[in-house]
Amino acid sequence: MTSxxxxxxxxxxxxxxxxxTGLGPGPNEVRRALAKRDVSAEVTEEAAELEEHLDHVLRxxxxxxxxxxxxxxxxxxxxxxxxxxxIDRADVQAVTDxxxxxxxxxxxxxxxxxxxxxxxxxxxxxxxxxxxxxEDFCYFFADVHEExxxxxxxxxxxxxxxxxxxxxxxxx
Numbered sequence: 001m002t003s004x005x006x007x008x009x010x011x012x013x014x015x016x017x018x019x020x021t022g023l024g025p026g027p028n029e030v031r032r033a034l035a036k037r038d039v040s041a042e043v044t045e046e047a048a049e050l051e052e053h054l055d056h057v058l059r060x061x062x063x064x065x066x067x068x069x070x071x072x073x074x075x076x077x078x079x080x081x082x083x084x085x086x087i088d089r090a091d092v093q094a095v096t097d098x099x100x101x102x103x104x105x106x107x108x109x110x111x112x113x114x115x116x117x118x119x120x121x122x123x124x125x126x127x128x129x130x131x132x133x134x135e136d137f138c139y140f141f142a143d144v145h146e147e148x149x150x151x152x153x154x155x156x157x158x159x160x161x162x163x164x165x166x167x168x169x170x171x172x
Contacts, residue, residue, distance in 0.1 A: 001160035012079040019060035031032035035117040039126035047132035084161040089169030095128040100163040105133035112137040
C-alpha cells in the first residue's frame, strides 16, 4: 500500500490554496470564516456561494495540471483519496447528511475548501455544513489523468474514497 508523502500533501494543499487565492479576498474571507464560525450558526448562503466558487477553483487547478506528469497526477489523486478516506466517518456524515454518494460529494466540498476548513471539520465535525457538495473534486485528478493519458490511474493505496469504506470511522 502506498500513502501520500508529506511533500505530496504539501504540494496538494499549496496548489489548492493558490487556486483559491486567484479568486481574490472575498471568497477567501468567507471560506476562512466558515472554518472558524460558531457551529450553531446557519450557513446555507455562505456554503452555496462557496460551492459556486469551487467551479472556478477546479478550472484553475485544471490549468495547473496541464503540465503535470502521470506520476504527479497520481500522487495528487492519492492525496485526495487519503483525505476523503480520513473524514469518511459517521460523525461527519451526521452533520453533512446525504446518501453514500451525497456524503462522498459532501467530503469533496470539505476537501475542496482547503486545508484550514478540512482540518477544522476533522477536529470538530460540527464545522461541516449540510447539503454542500462538490462531486467533481472527489475524482478531479483521476479524471484529469484519464483525459490526458487515456487511463484511469491506480493510486496503489489500497483504500477507497467511497463512503463507509473507512471502517474505523463507522463504529458498529
